[in-house]
Amino acid sequence: MTSLTTQQGEKDRLVEIRKLVFGYAERKIFSGFDIDIRRGQVTAIMGPSGTGKTTLLRMIGGQLAPQSGQVIVDGLDVVKLSRKELYKLRRRIGMLFQNGALFTGLNVYDNVAFPLREHTQLPETMIRDIVLIKLEAVGLRGGHALMPNELSGGMARRVALARAIALDPMVIMYDEPFTGLDPITVGVVMQLIRKLNDALGLTSIIISHDVQEICAISDYLYLLSNGRVVGQGTPAEMQANESPAVYQFMHGQPDGPVPFHYPAPALVDDLLPKPTVAKC
Amino acid sequence: MLRQQVQGLGRWFINTVQRLGRGNLFFLRVIRGFPALIFRQPGLLISQLHIVGVLSLLIIVVSSVNVGMVLGLQMYNTLVDFGAESSLGPAVGLSLVRELGPVMAALLFAGRAGSALTAEIGLMKATEQLDGMEMMAVDPVRRIVAPRLLAGIISLPLLAAIFSAVGIFGAYFVGVGMLGGDAGAFWSQMQAKIDWHDDIINGIIKSVVFGIVVTWIAVFEGYDAVPTAEGVSRATTRAVVNGSLAILALDFLLTAIMFNG
Ligand SMILES: Nc1ncnc2c1ncn2[C@@H]1O[C@H](COP(=O)(O)OP(=O)(O)O)[C@@H](O)[C@H]1O
Ligand SMILES: [Mg+2]
Secondary structure (H helix, E strand, O other): OOOOOOOHOHHHHHEEEEEEEEEOOEEEEHHHHEEEEEOOOOOEEEOOOOOOOHHHHHHHOOOOOEEEEEEEEEEEOOOOOOHHHHHHHOOOOEEEEOOOOOOOOOOOOHHHHHHHHHHHOHHHHHHHHHHHHHHHEEEOOHHOOHHHHHHHHHHHHHHHHHOOOOOOOOEEEEEEOOOOOOOOHHHHHHHHHHHHHHOOOOOEEEEEEOOOHHHHHHOOOEOHHHHEEEEEEEEHHHHOOOHHHHHHHHHOOOOOOOOOOOOOOOOOHHHHOOOOOOOO | HHHHHHHHHHHHHHHHHHHHHHHHHHHHHHOOHHHHHHHHHHHHHHHHHHHHHHHHHHHHHHHHHHHHHHHHHHHHHHHHOOOOOOHHHHHHHHHHHHHHHHHHHHHHHHHHHHHHHHHHHHHHHHHHHEEEEEHOOOOHHHHHHHHHHHHHHHHHHHHHHHHHHHHHHHHHHHHHHHHOOHHHHHHHHHHHHHOOHHHHHHHEEEEEHHHHHHHHHHHHHHOOOOOOOHHHHHHHHHHHHHHOOOOOHHHHHHHHHHHHO
């Protein structure tokens, strides 16, 4: 692990998030935090469901703009980019959506070929070679003629991964890559993420709440809760972290700083309702 | 109580106006993709013409045969009382070309193709396919929506023309073939009474307008759907209902402008 060699300067960071503030209508989602993603590393961003992990990925990809703060990817301020520049940047970003987001009308081969056909002028023979190489990397070369509805959840995600690396991106973002998979497939996907990262010299950002899996494959962790970063560090540091919010999440305690109960009046008051006067 | 109702009304009004605004901006965005679509990716348009247009053909033909036969039967029986059965041709032709062809074809199109478009686009949104495309630096409005809208705009006038033509043959089959009207009078009267500009061109204009509006509503509802299973099903219903109401309202408006001037 090549964790925290902190003083390596700006070039070391692929993504820098500064004082990020965002909310939907009346709900505050992010209340100003900083995150750094280092080149070549697998960085995980963890947090309970609904904390805004997916929202964060969308901001890094420029699909949503923060209300204030900066998102800098490879030296470019995502918010200030024109549509054209943003699209140019996105060609270097691979993203794996929660359920793969394969195009249901296209078979596996055409799904992986899609970004190549859209963005390159390569002849079909070359596209074929690239597609088969990428499918081989995820172990699904034999399934290139299948339709998405014939794939299991794990296979769909692997195809989506092959599609995400089709244009040889500099960074891949994974949105909950382990959710809904059986333990064996989880192992397969974990290995793939780590191997692709190291073999292709990528940078990986994983969004997840699966503590075990994340600790096994990441170099650095961030824990989000209630709109802020409540903890960060290497997996070992995080597991040793004693702060209540981090401890609760890392060790799966049902109650703690993140309450078990949705805010409610005292149970007694609910069970023994006082007669209320109807008002207009 | 009253205050809540007023608030609810206000919220509904604001939402409606906002949706209208979003819909209009969306329409402009889609149209801007047409030139690139036609000149650079005509294949996308052609495959959508097949799905949106050709696959709607069956329901259009079946309905128009029925409508034409019923028209022939009813009108013949009425006209014959006045000894005017030679007017069957123009009566049937005018109703179909001016009104029933464009309107019925558009209503059927909203149910067959419009609902399919909304469901397809909504589902692509709900399963993050549109987001995925966006993240692959491909604009889904150009890649997915533009070919579908243009295919709808091209298809509906053709389908309406087919509806009218087949309907006329249906009426001919009943009025002339079965009830014994005069074939020569049927065709010659029709030719004499139906005007190229006033009737046929106006009918085509109507169906072009309907094509734009119905397909626009369908693709916008899909694109604007709440990205859940429930949201998509609601959007599909809305697309058909709003599309049909829009056709009927516009038909009244267009008829008033065109045929009373
Ligand atoms: N379009 C939206 N409008 C309003 N609220 C939203 C929207 N999208 C997401 N949210 C809310 O924002 C919060 C964060 O969403 P998300 O980023 O998907 O969370 P996570 O991926 O961490 O589970 C959720 O509570 C969700 O309800
Ligand atoms: Mg999420």
